[in-house]
Amino acid sequence: MKPIKLGVLISGGGSNLQAIIDGIESGRLSAEIAVVISNEPDAYGLARARNHGLNQVVVSHRDFADRAGFEARLTEVLKVHGVELVVLAGFMRVLTKVFLRAFPERVINIHPALLPSFPGSHVWQQEVEYGVKFAGCTVHFVDEGVDSGPIIIQAVVPVLDDDDAASLAARILRQEHRIYPQAIQLLAEERLRIEGRRVKVLPLDHALEEAALINPPLA
């Protein structure tokens, strides 16, 4: 399988970027990071990219008079690097339909909540205050709304009695690092079909060939 070419957009620490890098380097993820773009010049994720010899570019939204100019530059950098899938990994800017049209059904995002509950930012504090018993994270296609596109994969974690926003965020983040590489792998394998709001996952041909139910289960 030809590795899918990723453009990873970050604004901060880049731990999800790191999970993707680790997935690629371990051979679990059939992808190649063509470029990492940060809108924040001091984002630690840029150092992670540097440590792994990846192309990295800063495109600061502050250098542009409007969103259109910012997005045109992002698009240019992504296209120059041959990007096939745009991966938002803690990227803190909302993208407009002009940008999305340049990469139809090829922009994905990770959100640290079980959408459609708790879209937007500062979700962990809201979850603790609301008193939900479960929280989680969601990888979804990006559409013109905020955190509203079709859902690819989710993970659920419990909210514990002594949780605060920080401890809950840490528990969720560990699952983000598992589901984001998995979502990208499904796209690399061209196994996702968007049908309205639903994203269906096609089975692997060889998975069917090897399918078996073993009873009693293997140790």
Ligand code: GRF
């Ligand atoms: C993650 O919780 C992500 O879901 C959210 O921002 C955080 C960024 O984490 N959008 P990192 O920069 O990948 O470490």
